[in-house]
Amino acid sequence: MQLHHSLTGLLKLELMGIKSSRELEDGSSNQILMNQKQNNIAPQIIEEKEPSSFKLIFALGIAGLISGIILVGTYIYTDPLIKANKEAAMQRAIFKVLPECTSYTALKLEDGKLIEKVADTDKKKETDKEELLIYAGYNANKQLIGFAIPGSEPGFQDIIGAIFGYDGTGKVIIGFEVLESKETPGLGDKIFKDADFKTNFTSLVVEPEIIAVKKGQKQNPNEVETITGATISSKAIVRLLNKTMAIWQTTINEYIKQNNITVINKHEQARK
């Protein structure tokens, strides 16, 4: 471990072209020297003839050139594959939370309205992360069947990222999938491993708001039965759904009204 310290120390000195060894407190410098001997590293104290700075720059230039070629080559080769993987993962999640969905388009929020997002043309793909996106899902007949909405919320351990299907007009959540979670294995991770918990989200009414209740006490269609031993994680999911719905609900309603779309909705028909 001290070896690493000494090496990073050397790196830093080298960056500035300084060759002297620094005196460290607590005998650290002695330890470093000892370690250097153990690892057959020649101590850097002996002064030598300094090579010209041209040679130093040239050597680093070669290292940089080689690494540049390798990097750009790999990047060009793997980038389409990585993008396709990400796309496929998103597609799988959307299809899971919107049953019967066969295609989807991404929608983004602009000036308080939802508009269709045009495919990436420029290189600024990193900024996508900050952009809020939801996905409109269509069935095989190209009819709108609902929206897949991603959201995130602090859980027991870390941020939980999830995506859920919302049917638009019926105000019902029809599917739910955890995308990212570090919840405690065996306890909190039941939010995505427990099959019973998932049945909460096959037709969950979002109005007036979703409420968490104890297992076996579900009476109303807007209640979620929490998991025994994972109450905090379950409640985090409920908070996630409520918060995310609060962000999107009005804009989704307006989107449907403005574009005069009818949402094919089994749940609404069933309730009537």
Next chain:
Amino acid sequence: MSKPENSNQNAHEFLKGLWDENPVFVAVLGMCPALAVTNTAINSLAMGLATTFVLVCSSILVSLLKSVIPKQVRITAYIIIIATFVTVVDFLLAAFTPAVHKELGAFIALIVVNCLILGRQEAFASKNTVGLSILDALGMSAGFTFAMLCIGIPREILGSGSLFDVLLFGDGFEPWVVMILPPGGFFMLGFLLLGFNWYSQKKKERELMKKN
């Protein structure tokens, strides 16, 4: 496991990393970022293999370039080379095994600060031929992967009752969840080092006995 004094130098360069100079057990090198992904056997193996790739590739390049790189800028050059191969392995994993890439996350990128890799460039690859450097790198990374599995396999068995995602025990087994949580990593490495120390001490005592 190895008897370097009886075999030729090539075999020695390879075998020393496995046991006599095992980077993890003997020097406790390279555990900082790697310990975090030893919660399952498959993650440990993936981390070991990714590290192997980086160590072998950078050793080849460093030993090829050893005469071109002046001493004054060598560490900077090594770091550029190592960071290049870490980025390459990061991209390759993301492209071909997205599931593994998601599990390991930022810890793949952290291979770059694995003390073991820079240590081998400085101590071996910069002074030896390409062939020997490859053997040294392979041996060291085999030792590292072996150590990762020594931590990962017991953690997965005890912590989730499975090995490589295959359930081993019936429903009666209550997993020791703490083993797959961070404290389990500290405990496992601690106990392994304890065992290794104990073994080396016994060996020394035996050798002393023989001499007397």
Next chain:
Amino acid sequence: MDNLIWIFVSALLINNFTLSYFLGLCPFLGVSGKLETAFRLGLANIFVMLITAACAYILNTWVLVYAPYLRLISFIIVIASSVQFVEMAMKKLSPDLFRALGIFLPLITTNCAILGLALFSTNKGYGFIEGMVYALGAGGGVTLALVLLAGVREETKILDIPNVIRGTAINLIIAGIISMAFMGFAGLFST
């Protein structure tokens, strides 16, 4: 504001860099023998992490958008050089501060906790202020872990511990126990 508090407490206690991500183990096990040293090393860590967060944000916003494959290399080189630069400035402007922290800077310039901070905060898409708060929390967390371990280690020096377990083995087991204690902080923000 709630978000910033969550980021800070999460990095400080719940997802402590050393105790739950195993980052910065080298100085954690190597230097934490004395309480005073450990504390100053921790402060130096906070200091470097703040510089790192600023560098990572600048690089991520203006450079890496066009060349994502340079992420790792540029993080390492820019962080190392900036810390060196700030160290020189500190030596000139505030010799007292330099005496307190300066000697530790070379040790931590490119350790895993520093690079980990840069990677995590850019992965999470933090902005400038969020990044700085995250750095403060993470640095504070590393300091806390270092100080706690050093405290226990000072005690173990005078205890009767079998020789075979002395050194790294016992330190790791102590770290495991501290890490277990820190697990109690999980769920702090969920009620």
